[in-house]
Amino acid sequence: MVVIKWISQVVVLILVVSGLLFFAAQAGSNLRAKNIETSWRFLSVKPGIQLGEGIDVNPSTGARALWVGMVNTIRVSAVGLILATILGTIIGVARLSKNWIVNKLSTTFIEIIRNVPLLVQILFWAVVIRTWSEVDFNLGPIHNWFMVSQKGIALPRIFPSTGFYQWMVVVLIGAYVGRRVYHQRETEREETGRETHALSTALGIVAVFAAVGLLIHPLFGFLGPIFTAIGDVLDAIPILVVQLLLSAAMVAAAGLWIKRFLDNLRTPAGLAKLTDDDIFRIIFAGFSALMGIVLVFVIWPGLSAWLIHSLRDFFHLLGDKFEWLRTGRPLDGERPRIVQTGRFPNFSTSGLVITKEFAALLFGVVLYTAAFIAEIVRAGILAVPKGQTEAAGALGLSRGLALRKVVLPQAMRVILPPMGNQYLNLVKNTSLAIAVGFADLVQVGQTLYNQTGRTLEVVAIWMGFYLGMSLLISVVVNFFNVRLRIVER
Amino acid sequence: MTGLEARADMIVCEGVKKWFGDFQALRGIDMTVEEREVVVVLGPSGSGKSTLIRCINRLEVHQEGRIIVDGVELTNDLRNIEKIRSEVGMVFQQFNLFPHLTIMDNITLAPIWVRKKPREEAETLAMELLDRVGIPEQADKYPGQLSGGQQQRVAIARALAMEPRVMLFDEPTSALDPEMIKEVLDVMKELAQTGMTMIVVTHEMGFAREVADRIIFMESGEIVEEGTPEHFFTNPTEDRTKLFLSQIL
Numbered sequence: 001m002v003v004i005k006w007i008s009q010v011v012v013l014i015l016v017v018s019g020l021l022f023f024a025a026q027a028g029s030n031l032r033a034k035n036i037e038t039s040w041r042f043l044s045v046k047p048g049i050q051l052g053e054g055i056d057v058n059p060s061t062g063a064r065a066l067w068v069g070m071v072n073t074i075r076v077s078a079v080g081l082i083l084a085t086i087l088g089t090i091i092g093v094a095r096l097s098k099n100w101i102v103n104k105l106s107t108t109f110i111e112i113i114r115n116v117p118l119l120v121q122i123l124f125w126a127v128v129i130r131t132w133s134e135v136d137f138n139l140g141p142i143h144n145w146f147m148v149s150q151k152g153i154a155l156p157r158i159f160p161s162t163g164f165y166q167w168m169v170v171v172l173i174g175a176y177v178g179r180r181v182y183h184q185r186e187t188e189r190e191e192t193g194r195e196t197h198a199l200s201t202a203l204g205i206v207a208v209f210a211a212v213g214l215l216i217h218p219l220f221g222f223l224g225p226i227f228t229a230i231g232d233v234l235d236a237i238p239i240l241v242v243q244l245l246l247s248a249a250m251v252a253a254a255g256l257w258i259k260r261f262l263d264n265l266r267t268p269a270g271l272a273k274l275t276d277d278d279i280f281r282i283i284f285a286g287f288s289a290l291m292g293i294v295l296v297f298v299i300w301p302g303l304s305a306w307l308i309h310s311l312r313d314f315f316h317l318l319g320d321k322f323e324w325l326r327t328g329r330p331l332d333g334e335r336p337r338i339v340q341t342g343r344f345p346n347f348s349t350s351g352l353v354i355t356k357e358f359a360a361l362l363f364g365v366v367l368y369t370a371a372f373i374a375e376i377v378r379a380g381i382l383a384v385p386k387g388q389t390e391a392a393g394a395l396g397l398s399r400g401l402a403l404r405k406v407v408l409p410q411a412m413r414v415i416l417p418p419m420g421n422q423y424l425n426l427v428k429n430t431s432l433a434i435a436v437g438f439a440d441l442v443q444v445g446q447t448l449y450n451q452t453g454r455t456l457e458v459v460a461i462w463m464g465f466y467l468g469m470s471l472l473i474s475v476v477v478n479f480f481n482v483r484l485r486i487v488e489r
Numbered sequence: 490m491t492g493l494e495a496r497a498d499m500i501v502c503e504g505v506k507k508w509f510g511d512f513q514a515l516r517g518i519d520m521t522v523e524e525r526e527v528v529v530v531l532g533p534s535g536s537g538k539s540t541l542i543r544c545i546n547r548l549e550v551h552q553e554g555r556i557i558v559d560g561v562e563l564t565n566d567l568r569n570i571e572k573i574r575s576e577v578g579m580v581f582q583q584f585n586l587f588p589h590l591t592i593m594d595n596i597t598l599a600p601i602w603v604r605k606k607p608r609e610e611a612e613t614l615a616m617e618l619l620d621r622v623g624i625p626e627q628a629d630k631y632p633g634q635l636s637g638g639q640q641q642r643v644a645i646a647r648a649l650a651m652e653p654r655v656m657l658f659d660e661p662t663s664a665l666d667p668e669m670i671k672e673v674l675d676v677m678k679e680l681a682q683t684g685m686t687m688i689v690v691t692h693e694m695g696f697a698r699e700v701a702d703r704i705i706f707m708e709s710g711e712i713v714e715e716g717t718p719e720h721f722f723t724n725p726t727e728d729r730t731k732l733f734l735s736q737i738l
Contacts, residue, residue, distance in 0.1 A: 191609060192607050194605075387583050390548050391579075391587070392587075393548065394578070394579035395575070395603065396574040396599055397602065398567075398571060405602065409589050
């Protein structure tokens with residue numbers, strides 16, 4: 001019996017691996033037969049395209065162009081996630097309101113938004129923005145502060161300046177001290193029952209550090225040479241050492257996993273008897289570590305060099321941000337301005353300009369996702385039985401305290417998993433940017449493959465990017481999910 | 490209980506009326522509960538028993554009449570309500586323990602956050618109370634891991650942790666399996682013997698007969714008859730009381 005089990009495991013593994021290899025080979029030969037070959041050369045040559053907006057509108061390589069697209073996607077997603085969460089929560093709570101008007105308004109909003117396709121809504125916003133006024137030299141509502149036109153929305157911008165990183169060091173020290181004081185005060189409150197104002201004290205400490213930091217941050221310029229030196233040291237490490245370290249890390253990870261796995265199986269009566277399945281998992285963990293080592297040394301030898309160079313560049317970059325006694329403001333601000341370079345007046349590069357494409361896409365995904373989040377929030381709050389609020393009230397807890405200590409912790413448990421789904425949807429839905437010509441990853445990718453014909457490669461990059469983003473969000477949401485679950489049971 | 494000693498009025502209801510939409514749940518209740526008195530409220534379901542005691546700590550709002558608890562009248566003033574609620578303990582039919590908190594945290598939540606007690610002191614008190622209700626070993630478990638009877642005893646301990654002057658029980662044994670009813674009633678008996686002022690809505694006639702100083706019989710939102718257990722069970726005057734007793738005894 002044991003032999004059959006083992007053989008079946010191995011046979012299944014071989015079948016799956018050879019199946020995958022077969023399909024890959026088949027696809028490869030089909031493509032070759034049609035004279036389609038995969039080539040990544042387009043990533044390193046100048047694409048000759050102009051992007052609508054982004055960190056670099058004239059990218060020098062294909063890879064750079066895609067990167068600009070990715071940053072744009074991440075930008076609109078990040079802003080969208082925050083706004084959709086806030087708006088959705090407000091509307092969700094409003095839908096539970098006893099005020100008739102508030103209640104009906106939010107219900108109407110949800111029903112309309114949920115039942116119209118997102119693509120239509122994004123196009124709708126693009127049309128709405130087109131009806132806004134043209135850019136001129138006394139554009140309102142508040143000239144040179146907050147301006148709305150059919151080219152987009154312009155706002156003042158605050159950004160890190162020369163002293164920012166030196167100042168941040170002081171602020172981080174302040175945050176650390178504040179954290180310590182906060183915990184100390186919290187413990188004191190719990191032990192003595194006296195109100196110790198933990199949060200306000202901690203925030204005050206951070207504020208004091210931030211203020212003092214404005215004066216003393218040039219002193220922290222001494223960190224600059226240190227970072228540069230670290231970069232130099234990293235650069236001097238031979239590639240072989242890095243490869244050996246990576247291998248050791250993988251062996252250690254596998255060993256740790258096996259140890260924890262065995263610890264979980266251990267009962268007070270001693271180690272339980274391992275089933276074949278358990279043994280297989282242990283072998284599999286070891287095998288994975290081995291494959292990792294093969295990857296580092298054979299399949300992708302460049303990985304180690306890439307890692308070490310990235311780290312070096314990172315520390316050198318950090319080193320440039322610091323300089324002994326370098327003065328300068330940590331933050332700078334600028335207002336939007338209107339300039340005329342061509343035939344028509346336009347926003348200058350100063351200030352934060354939300355382009356019409358970005359705005360249309362953002363309005364679309366935020367409102368759409370907010371409608372779903374509102375329903376999730378409502379469901380989460382309703383999922384907490386009325387008896388819980390009553391019991392908290394009967395104990396003398398104020399409404400706010402009951403909400404914070406009793407209702408929300410229980411509602412969050414219900415809210416979080418579907419909320420994660422909505423976050424994933426929002427990120428994926430930003431690919432509809434193509435409808436309004438916003439330079440997100442999909443739009444840039446499409447332009448790129450129209451010019452180079454490298455469709456397959458671009459699609460692979462798209463898929464990899466969205467998969468990576470989705471996994472990242474899943475990991476974050478799951479982290480909080482697990483934390484809530486541990487709190488509960 | 491001789492009834493001769495002078496005792497302060499703990500709860501006074503004067504002409505309390507309450508409507509749910511068109512339905513009138515309370516039709517003018519006049520009732521006084523003295524300090525250290527145990528009052529059992531009986532009556533068929535839908536007679537307004539639960540509504541009455543829920544009005545006493547403002548879980549329901551009465552529309553007419555006055556309710557005075559320990560000298561403070563119940564009004565819309567939030568501070569009054571919170572003060573009264575922290576002096577009136579309530580035990581629910583469905584326990585309503587907080588499922589995301591351990592037994593210990595369930596009991597210490599209100600003492601720490603409302604009474605501002607130091608955690609250590611609150612936990613010592615909680616252990617004493619758990620001892621009293623007979624389950625000190627469950628302190629670190631979660632409500633879901635306890636039996637119904639144990640959960641209801643925790644709920645009593647949680648209410649007692651606020652050191653209330655009055656305890657309200659809203660059908661505390663109705664959601665329990667038969668074999669668990671006794672353990673909860675025993676805790677309530679012990680509580681009555683210590684001189685706690687109690688109003689108990691229940692269907693447990695044995696408990697009413699044994700523990701109550703006074704029984705109030707309600708029907709259709711009115712108090713039909715009240716008196717000592719002896720009078721009530723052996724010699725009721727009202728026909729409706731007789732009918733009720735004949736149905737359940």
